[in-house]
Amino acid sequence: MELSPRLHTIAQQVPMGARLVDVGTDHGYLPVWLLLNHQIKSAVAADLREGPLSHARETSRQHGLSESISFRLCDGLADIKADEVDTVVLAGMGGETIAAILKAAPWTRQEKLLILQPMTGAPRLRLWLQDHGYTIIKEAICCEGKKLYSIWIVAGGVMPPLSPAEQWAGVNCSVALxxxxxxxxxxxxxxxxxxxxxxxxxxxxxxxxxxxxxxxxxxxxxxxxxxxxxx
Ligand SMILES: C[S@@+](CC[C@H](N)C(=O)[O-])C[C@H]1O[C@@H](n2cnc3c(N)ncnc32)[C@H](O)[C@@H]1O
Known part of the structure; x- marks a missing residue:
């Protein structure tokens, strides 16, 4: 199984041995790939809608992983307990949705690694994180088709005030792309x-x-x- 360049870059940010939840998992490609590659200890695949979640069940069945993933039909992290995961992926969703999901789960500020990839509204999401006790540790950029995506590694903490340009682009650093x-x-x-x-x-x-x-x-x-x- 091959991941798209965007999902592959996200997968590269997941620590070895992570206990992962993939919120908005859709086809479940990310948790399935990470389990197949022995990169994570456990996986929860969550989605708001039954259709995508049934696709995720099907992907895991095709790879013999039906019993290895816990599936949750819920809004954001509503049915996820803080102590069952240490890494939270929120990818391929709008920035406002990501902020709303984090707002409803303040435990994500405590000793969790968050991997965020907003499709829209990045400047507002960076500001929201800054105002709500999160800090962006690192950003990666990847290219898929003609589009560039930025992927953020985030944790609870204090983020120094961002200038208007940093709200748009993140803190300047010399990374690929x-x-x-x-x-x-x-x-x-x-x-x-x-x-x-x-x-x-x-x-x-x-x-x-x-x-x-x-x-x-x-x-x-x-x-x-x-x-x-x-x-
Ligand atoms: C475009 S797909 C992204 C799939 C995958 N995460 C990726 O990056 O390729 C967005 C998914 O997020 C789900 N979603 C949207 N809002 C959500 C919410 N509040 N809670 C959980 N899942 C949500 C949708 O049902 C859909 O399956």
Missing amino acids: RLDYLNMLESKAEKALCGHKAAQIPEQAAIAYLEEVLTGLREMKKELESNDHSS
């Missing part, structure tokens, strides 16, 4: 800024914020490029 990621965000911010400037009643606060985002993103790019030249 970082420059492509910054370029992608720069064009997204430029488009958003153009949209705001062209509005009949331009929102000055939004314009000032996006200008700050763009300045910060460009500084990050320069920093990366100068690091590349000096190494």
Whole structure:
């Protein structure tokens, strides 16, 4: 069984011997792959809907793992006990959904490793994490098709205040695909800024914020490029 590049990058972040819950598991590819590769000790596969969860049951049956995974039909982490997992994956969902799931399970701040991969709303989710006692330890970037995805390793803790550009891109660091990621965000911010400037009643606060985002993103790019030249 092969994982997509995005799921494979997520799998690489899961610690050896983890007791995992994959929230919004859909086909259950991640827990099945991790069990087949002997990377995790136990797996809970959770989903809000019966359809995806039955796909996950089918994937596990095909690989002889029906008895090895605990399946939960629930909203977020509602039916997961804090002491049965040490690693929580929330991937392929919107940032608002991820925040709502974490909000309803404050135990995720205590000695758990969270692997988050929001599909939308990354700036707001980074801010939400900062305001709710979580810290982003590390970010990885991967490319699937023409899209770039960022994957965050998060734990309970204090995160230093994020600048507007850091809300968009995370703290600058020299990881694979970082420059492509910054370029992608720069064009997204430029488009958003153009949209705001062209509005009949331009929102000055939004314009000032996006200008700050763009300045910060460009500084990050320069920093990366100068690091590349000096190494
Ligand atoms: C696009 S799939 C992502 C599947 C997989 N996690 C991945 O990254 O490829 C999103 C899944 O999240 C589930 N989902 C959405 N909201 C949820 C919630 N509040 N609690 C649990 N699962 C949820 C959906 O039913 C769907 O199966």
